[in-house]
Amino acid sequence: MKRSRLVPILWVATTCIALGIGVVAGRTAFSPPSIDTPAPKTPTFTVSEATVGASITLGVSARWPTQPIPLGGASGTITSIALNPGMKVNTGDEILTINLRPVHVGEGTVPSFRVLEEGVSGSDVRQLQQFLKDTGAHWTEPSGKFDKWTTESVKYWQETHGLEQTGIIEPTDIIYVPQLPARFTLSDEITIGATITAGQNVLNLVESSPTFTADVGGLQSSVIPTTGQEVFIDSPSGTHTWTGVVMGSTDDGMGGISLALGTPDGAALCGKQCAAEIPVTPADTILTGRVVTIPEVEGPAVPPASIGTSADGSRFVVGLDGTRIPVVVRATDGTRTVVSGVDPGMEIQLFATVPPESLTNGEQGAGTPAADDSVMDPGPNG
Secondary structure, three states, rough: OOOHHHHHHHHHHHHHHHHHHHHHHHHHOOOOOOOOOOOOOEEEEEEEEEEEEEEEEEEEEEOEEEEEEEEOOOHHHHEEEOOOOOOEOOOEEEEEEEEEEEEEEEEOOOOOOEEEOOOOEEHHHHHHHHHHHHOOOOOOOOOOOOOHHHHHHHHHHHHOOOOOOOOOOOOOOOEOOOOOOOEEEEEOOOOOOOOOOOOOOEEEOOOOOOOOEEEEOOHHHHOOOOOEEEEEEEEOOOEEEEEEEEEEEOOEEEEEEEEEEEOOOOOOOHHHHHHHOOOOOOEEEEEEEEEEEEEEEEEEEEEEEOOOEEOOOEEEEEOOOOOEEEEEEEEEEEEEEEOOOOOOOEEEEEEOOOOOOHOOOOOOOOOOOOOOOOOOOOOOOO
């Protein structure tokens, strides 16, 4: 009787033990093995020496202003042209012929409007006498009276130029311009065979220096100051760089502005190179100009993301050990920032974050990114 009761008990116990072993074995067989996951590596950056700066490229137009010079009181047909555009002309030079008669250039403000001969007087006679004196044909002071000595001077001048010695000056013999020596171009309609009339513009007096303008549109017009901004202009030959200043601006009517460039003292922007570098042509000469928006600064450079801002506004980068390293931002172009406070070759964290144990009370782990200022504190080397 005792034996019959013991058998079922042993059977139940054996079954429970087997089930327990099966559960343990099943868990062991179907549970994934544990894997040790390494901590993520902190991105780092090596501080490097760099030059930070930025500029805007502009198209600059250079043009020689001109003043029209009309023919005196006569007309005729142009039979030859001696003047080359932009050529420097002195008192007495021949520029063309009308009806085979040479036309010379003199300095003065009274246009030739009548025949000058012995017995007449006036400011135009005085002007003629000065012309004859400047060319070595008259030896007395201009009086404004066409006397016999003036007649002899005219004959001498005519002889030196192969003209008939009449002692009389025709209206087309001399064309007067405000200043000499100077450079000139011919008016567009002046060609060999063309007929010209009294009062028609023949010459264009080229001013002493060219004008420079820059047309700016779109976003550039809101970035460049309309007065006082320096503009660096490359000469056509590439051997000179001229520094101009924005003297003023006008609205071009299409959402942009036209900047007038010059110099504070009124001198020629292109200096002594104007005549050699800027051709005298009807069309503008297009040059390349640059406006510096961020002056170049050289020094240790780091990415902007590596710079944080503390609660008091000071800037810092984070060392490999999590320590904040104070820095002063000197300049940034949006991709690189030159700072003082670190040295080239130093390793820092790529992002301005510090572990909680390195913070003081009230500070957060991530610093505020540095502002993208164009030019910051120049620092000790600025």
